[in-house]
Amino acid sequence: MVKLSFLKVLRERFNISRLAIKYSRVTISFWIAMVVAGLLAFSSLKYALFPDITFPVVVVNAQVPLETAVETEQKLTQPIEERLLPLAGLDQMVSSTYPGRTVVTLYFHVGTNLNSSSKEVEKTLWQIALPEGASFQVIPFNLNESSAVSYTIKSDTKDLKELAEIAKTSILPEIAQLPGVLKVNLLGGGETTFTALNSGSELTKQAPEIIKEEQPRDSPESPIPITPTRIRFNGQEALAFQVIKGGDANTLDV
Template identity: 30%
Template sequence: MVNFFIHRPIFASAIAIIMVLAGAIAYFLLPVSQFPDITPPQVVVSAHYPGASAQVVADTVTTPLEQQINGVQGMTYMSSTSSNDGSSTITITFDVGYPLSTAAVDVQNRVSQAASSLPAIVNQGGVTIKKQNPNFVLIVDLTSPDGSVDPVALSNLAYLQVVDPLKRLPGVGDVQIFGERRYSMRVWLDPDKLANLGITAVDVQNAIAEQNV
């Protein structure tokens, strides 16, 4: 049989091409939607407490949210992280096959119950709930070859110009910036001048917040 194809290369090539075409056609006809889910669905809850340390975020944001979310229907386990940049992230993993939309709604209801326990500035910024698959499909590296753009500018460029267009693509659940950096402003206050002007640190904070776009 081997010698038959060796001595007839044109015939062997034709058979190979037919097999490749048949496989390509069959690929698009596979009943993928009928395959059972093998990865558990996840819902991610994110909040931000500007200026707070990791311990403060854990005590005032992460813990109240966890207490309300814990025990939500279909939940398998829950993990959380609190960072020194003021961010709080809670990942709730559900049973395999549990409807992701239902899970997101249930988590949203639990988060709403915890809103009164959160700091006002956290509620002002909003608590986001995202449903997502735990697997990364694509990772893109954004760099400046000649070093003319610093990492903060690159992160800001990705946030303003790249993230939203990618999120609008069909099938994209979420887009995350690893090592994200944001422009910020640090303000030093002179207590004596504040006293002479008859204003407080809160007044300065509110004035800056009104101008923040």
């Protein structure tokens, strides 16, 4: 009986519910402090749908007016491979040859600077004596430079040409300058894709701020693949613009 009475007294003395009710102001203040601390911690969290993991991959897309894959391999693919194979930091090189076209993919060691690698690849390609009429594109591939969001543009009163002009002059240049945005592509209308670049991005240092057409191989500037597109929304022709985030940008922030 004495033992049971002692346990009962102990439970009553250290009853958390009773203490919380008795000192209600302290209890309320404690939970308010916990909520405020939780909100502050939540607001400081970093969201990343795509973590900053850069795989240094450079793709070379080359074309030449040849009829067979064998001839293309001998005159285009092999000379490119021989000159690119000794590049510093290169881990693997894979090529696919088609009649009149070859795609060479270069995988560099993790930690290799992607921009430096792509510039070195392009510099090396310009030193190769390729067949007459040959052209190439050097495309640095970064998984983090992905489409963050896309929007469709349509109107019941304006045609696609008028919408495209509004987008080029009023929409794309403004969005392209937002923090974290690498570039904005205007798609559709069956015309050459219009691209607006962020003035502070690395890509801007290699190309004009607004790119309207692909540069030929005779130009010393690096060509950027831009092709005509057509967009349909709910069965009707429309335009769309695609926002591409930078490699170090946060998808949710963009």
